[in-house]
Amino acid sequence: MKILALAGSTRQESFNRLLLKVSVEGARQAGAEVTLVDLTEYEMPLFDQDLEYREGVPDAAVELKQLLINHQGLLIASPEYNGFPAPLLKNAFDWLSRQQNGHEPPLFAFKGKVASIMSASPGTGGGARGLTMLRILLQNLGVMTMPEQVALGQAAQAFREDGRLHNDEMQLAVGALGSDLFDMLSKQATLFD
Ligand SMILES: Cc1cc2nc3c(=O)[nH]c(=O)nc-3n(C[C@H](O)[C@H](O)[C@H](O)COP(=O)(O)O)c2cc1C
Known part of the structure:
Protein backbone atom coordinates (compact mmCIF):
# COMPACT_ATOMS: atom_id res chain seq x y z
CA MET A 1 0.00 0.00 0.00
CA LYS A 2 1.59 3.24 -1.09
CA ILE A 3 0.63 6.62 0.29
CA LEU A 4 1.63 10.02 -1.06
CA ALA A 5 1.93 12.73 1.59
CA LEU A 6 1.61 16.40 0.60
CA ALA A 7 1.58 19.66 2.54
CA GLY A 8 -0.04 22.79 1.17
CA SER A 9 2.65 25.00 2.69
CA THR A 10 6.28 25.26 1.67
CA ARG A 11 7.07 27.62 4.57
CA GLN A 12 10.30 26.65 6.34
CA GLU A 13 8.66 26.42 9.77
CA SER A 14 5.31 25.20 8.43
CA PHE A 15 2.97 23.78 11.09
CA ASN A 16 1.17 21.82 8.40
CA ARG A 17 4.38 20.09 7.35
CA LEU A 18 4.99 19.16 11.00
CA LEU A 19 1.45 17.85 11.36
CA LEU A 20 1.74 15.87 8.14
CA LYS A 21 4.88 14.16 9.45
CA VAL A 22 3.00 12.93 12.53
CA SER A 23 0.39 11.29 10.28
CA VAL A 24 3.12 9.87 8.05
CA GLU A 25 4.70 8.25 11.09
CA GLY A 26 1.32 6.67 11.96
CA ALA A 27 0.95 5.30 8.44
CA ARG A 28 4.51 3.92 8.39
CA GLN A 29 4.06 2.25 11.77
CA ALA A 30 0.95 0.55 10.40
CA GLY A 31 3.01 -0.82 7.49
CA ALA A 32 2.43 1.70 4.72
CA GLU A 33 5.08 2.78 2.26
CA VAL A 34 4.88 6.58 2.33
CA THR A 35 6.39 9.07 -0.11
CA LEU A 36 6.66 12.48 1.50
CA VAL A 37 6.54 15.10 -1.22
CA ASP A 38 8.00 18.58 -0.88
CA LEU A 39 6.10 20.82 -3.28
CA THR A 40 9.07 23.22 -3.52
CA GLU A 41 10.58 20.50 -5.72
CA TYR A 42 7.55 20.59 -8.05
CA GLU A 43 7.34 24.23 -9.04
CA MET A 44 4.39 24.96 -11.31
CA PRO A 45 3.17 28.25 -12.78
CA LEU A 46 -0.29 29.46 -11.91
CA PHE A 47 -2.64 27.46 -14.10
CA ASP A 48 -3.25 29.24 -17.37
CA GLN A 49 -5.04 27.53 -20.24
CA ASP A 50 -3.27 29.65 -22.89
CA LEU A 51 0.10 28.68 -21.37
CA GLU A 52 -1.00 25.04 -21.39
CA TYR A 53 -1.99 25.35 -25.05
CA ARG A 54 1.34 26.95 -25.97
CA GLU A 55 3.74 24.92 -23.81
CA GLY A 56 1.82 21.90 -22.53
CA VAL A 57 1.66 20.67 -18.96
CA ASN A 70 1.72 5.09 -8.52
CA HIS A 71 0.15 5.61 -5.07
CA GLN A 72 -3.21 4.46 -3.74
CA GLY A 73 -3.62 6.82 -0.79
CA LEU A 74 -3.11 10.49 0.00
CA LEU A 75 -2.26 12.24 3.24
CA ILE A 76 -2.84 15.97 2.87
CA ALA A 77 -2.17 18.77 5.34
CA SER A 78 -3.26 22.21 4.21
CA PRO A 79 -3.25 25.63 5.81
CA GLU A 80 -6.47 27.59 5.62
CA TYR A 81 -6.17 30.92 3.84
CA ASN A 82 -9.30 32.99 4.35
CA GLY A 83 -11.26 29.83 4.86
CA PHE A 84 -10.00 28.02 1.77
CA PRO A 85 -7.31 25.39 1.20
CA ALA A 86 -3.88 26.64 0.11
CA PRO A 87 -3.73 27.86 -3.51
CA LEU A 88 -0.47 25.91 -3.83
CA LEU A 89 -2.47 22.67 -3.56
CA LYS A 90 -5.37 23.87 -5.69
CA ASN A 91 -2.96 24.92 -8.43
CA ALA A 92 -1.08 21.60 -8.32
CA PHE A 93 -4.36 19.67 -8.43
CA ASP A 94 -5.59 21.75 -11.39
CA TRP A 95 -2.44 20.88 -13.37
CA LEU A 96 -2.65 17.21 -12.33
CA SER A 97 -6.27 17.06 -13.45
CA ARG A 98 -5.34 17.83 -17.06
CA GLN A 99 -5.40 15.09 -19.68
CA GLN A 100 -2.01 14.29 -21.15
CA ASN A 101 -3.44 12.55 -24.20
CA GLY A 102 -6.82 11.93 -25.77
CA HIS A 103 -6.99 8.33 -24.54
CA GLU A 104 -6.61 9.16 -20.88
CA PRO A 105 -9.93 9.17 -18.97
CA PRO A 106 -10.73 12.48 -17.23
CA LEU A 107 -9.18 12.81 -13.75
CA PHE A 108 -7.30 9.59 -14.40
CA ALA A 109 -4.64 10.20 -11.72
CA PHE A 110 -7.16 10.92 -8.95
CA LYS A 111 -9.93 8.38 -9.55
CA GLY A 112 -10.27 5.73 -6.83
CA LYS A 113 -7.72 7.28 -4.46
CA VAL A 114 -8.49 7.57 -0.78
CA ALA A 115 -7.34 10.59 1.26
CA SER A 116 -7.01 11.64 4.88
CA ILE A 117 -6.92 15.35 5.48
CA MET A 118 -5.69 17.64 8.23
CA SER A 119 -4.82 21.25 8.90
CA ALA A 120 -2.91 23.34 11.42
CA SER A 121 -3.18 27.01 12.28
CA PRO A 122 -1.95 29.38 14.96
CA GLY A 123 -5.61 30.39 15.41
CA THR A 124 -8.19 28.54 17.46
CA GLY A 125 -10.16 27.12 14.51
CA GLY A 126 -7.19 25.09 13.32
CA GLY A 127 -8.15 25.57 9.66
CA ALA A 128 -11.33 23.47 9.88
CA ARG A 129 -13.19 25.66 7.37
CA GLY A 130 -10.49 24.99 4.78
CA LEU A 131 -10.87 21.25 5.31
CA THR A 132 -14.56 21.42 4.42
CA MET A 133 -13.64 23.04 1.12
CA LEU A 134 -10.74 20.62 0.57
CA ARG A 135 -13.15 17.72 1.02
CA ILE A 136 -15.39 19.16 -1.72
CA LEU A 137 -12.41 19.73 -4.02
CA LEU A 138 -11.25 16.14 -3.56
CA GLN A 139 -14.76 14.85 -4.19
CA ASN A 140 -14.85 16.80 -7.46
CA LEU A 141 -11.56 15.16 -8.44
CA GLY A 142 -12.92 11.67 -7.73
CA VAL A 143 -11.03 11.11 -4.47
CA MET A 144 -12.77 9.49 -1.48
CA THR A 145 -11.96 11.25 1.77
CA MET A 146 -11.91 9.47 5.11
CA PRO A 147 -14.52 10.82 7.57
CA GLU A 148 -12.03 11.55 10.35
CA GLN A 149 -9.95 14.70 10.09
CA VAL A 150 -7.84 16.86 12.39
CA ALA A 151 -7.80 20.67 12.56
CA LEU A 152 -5.04 21.57 14.99
CA GLY A 153 -5.52 24.99 16.59
CA GLN A 154 -2.86 27.05 18.39
CA ALA A 155 -0.26 25.18 16.41
CA ALA A 156 2.56 27.50 17.50
CA GLN A 157 2.38 25.93 20.98
CA ALA A 158 1.39 22.41 19.93
CA PHE A 159 4.65 20.74 18.88
CA ARG A 160 7.55 19.46 20.93
CA GLU A 161 11.17 19.83 19.82
CA ASP A 162 11.13 16.29 18.41
CA GLY A 163 8.10 17.04 16.21
CA ARG A 164 5.60 15.10 18.33
CA LEU A 165 2.55 16.86 19.75
CA HIS A 166 2.44 17.86 23.42
CA ASN A 167 -1.12 16.58 23.67
CA ASP A 168 -0.98 12.77 23.69
CA GLU A 169 -4.58 12.36 22.50
CA MET A 170 -3.92 14.68 19.58
CA GLN A 171 -0.70 12.79 18.77
CA LEU A 172 -2.72 9.55 18.63
CA ALA A 173 -5.52 11.11 16.56
CA VAL A 174 -3.09 12.45 13.94
CA GLY A 175 -1.15 9.18 13.82
CA ALA A 176 -4.50 7.40 13.34
CA LEU A 177 -5.19 9.49 10.23
CA GLY A 178 -2.24 7.66 8.69
CA SER A 179 -2.87 4.20 10.15
CA ASP A 180 -6.65 4.26 9.46
CA LEU A 181 -5.97 5.29 5.88
CA PHE A 182 -3.59 2.36 5.53
CA ASP A 183 -6.25 -0.01 6.99
CA MET A 184 -8.86 1.30 4.56
CA LEU A 185 -6.53 0.85 1.59
CA SER A 186 -5.72 -2.69 2.72
CA LYS A 187 -9.43 -3.55 2.96
CA GLN A 188 -10.04 -2.02 -0.45
CA ALA A 189 -7.19 -4.08 -1.93
CA THR A 190 -8.63 -7.29 -0.41
CA LEU A 191 -12.10 -6.52 -1.80
CA PHE A 192 -10.87 -5.88 -5.33
CA ASP A 193 -8.31 -8.70 -5.43
C1 LIG B 1 -3.40 35.22 3.38
C2 LIG B 1 -3.56 34.48 4.68
C3 LIG B 1 -4.82 34.12 5.08
C4 LIG B 1 -4.98 33.39 6.27
N1 LIG B 1 -6.25 32.96 6.63
C5 LIG B 1 -6.39 32.17 7.71
C6 LIG B 1 -7.67 31.63 8.03
O1 LIG B 1 -8.66 31.84 7.35
N2 LIG B 1 -7.77 30.84 9.12
C7 LIG B 1 -6.66 30.53 9.89
O2 LIG B 1 -6.82 29.78 10.87
N3 LIG B 1 -5.45 31.04 9.62
C8 LIG B 1 -5.28 31.84 8.55
N4 LIG B 1 -4.04 32.31 8.23
C9 LIG B 1 -2.88 32.00 9.09
C10 LIG B 1 -2.25 30.68 8.70
O3 LIG B 1 -2.98 29.64 9.32
C11 LIG B 1 -0.79 30.64 9.17
O4 LIG B 1 -0.04 31.57 8.42
C12 LIG B 1 -0.18 29.26 9.12
O5 LIG B 1 1.02 29.26 9.85
C13 LIG B 1 0.07 28.80 7.68
O6 LIG B 1 0.38 27.44 7.66
P1 LIG B 1 1.88 26.87 7.76
O7 LIG B 1 2.33 27.10 9.18
O8 LIG B 1 1.75 25.43 7.46
O9 LIG B 1 2.73 27.62 6.78
C14 LIG B 1 -3.86 33.06 7.06
C15 LIG B 1 -2.57 33.45 6.62
C16 LIG B 1 -2.43 34.13 5.45
C17 LIG B 1 -1.03 34.50 5.00
Missing part, protein backbone atom coordinates in the same frame (compact mmCIF):
# COMPACT_ATOMS: atom_id res chain seq x y z
CA PRO A 58 4.85 21.60 -17.04
CA ASP A 59 7.36 18.82 -16.38
CA ALA A 60 6.85 19.13 -12.62
CA ALA A 61 3.13 18.45 -13.03
CA VAL A 62 3.78 15.45 -15.27
CA GLU A 63 6.22 14.04 -12.69
CA LEU A 64 3.91 14.64 -9.75
CA LYS A 65 0.99 13.17 -11.66
CA GLN A 66 2.98 9.99 -12.31
CA LEU A 67 3.80 9.82 -8.62
CA LEU A 68 0.11 10.14 -7.78
CA ILE A 69 -0.77 7.39 -10.27
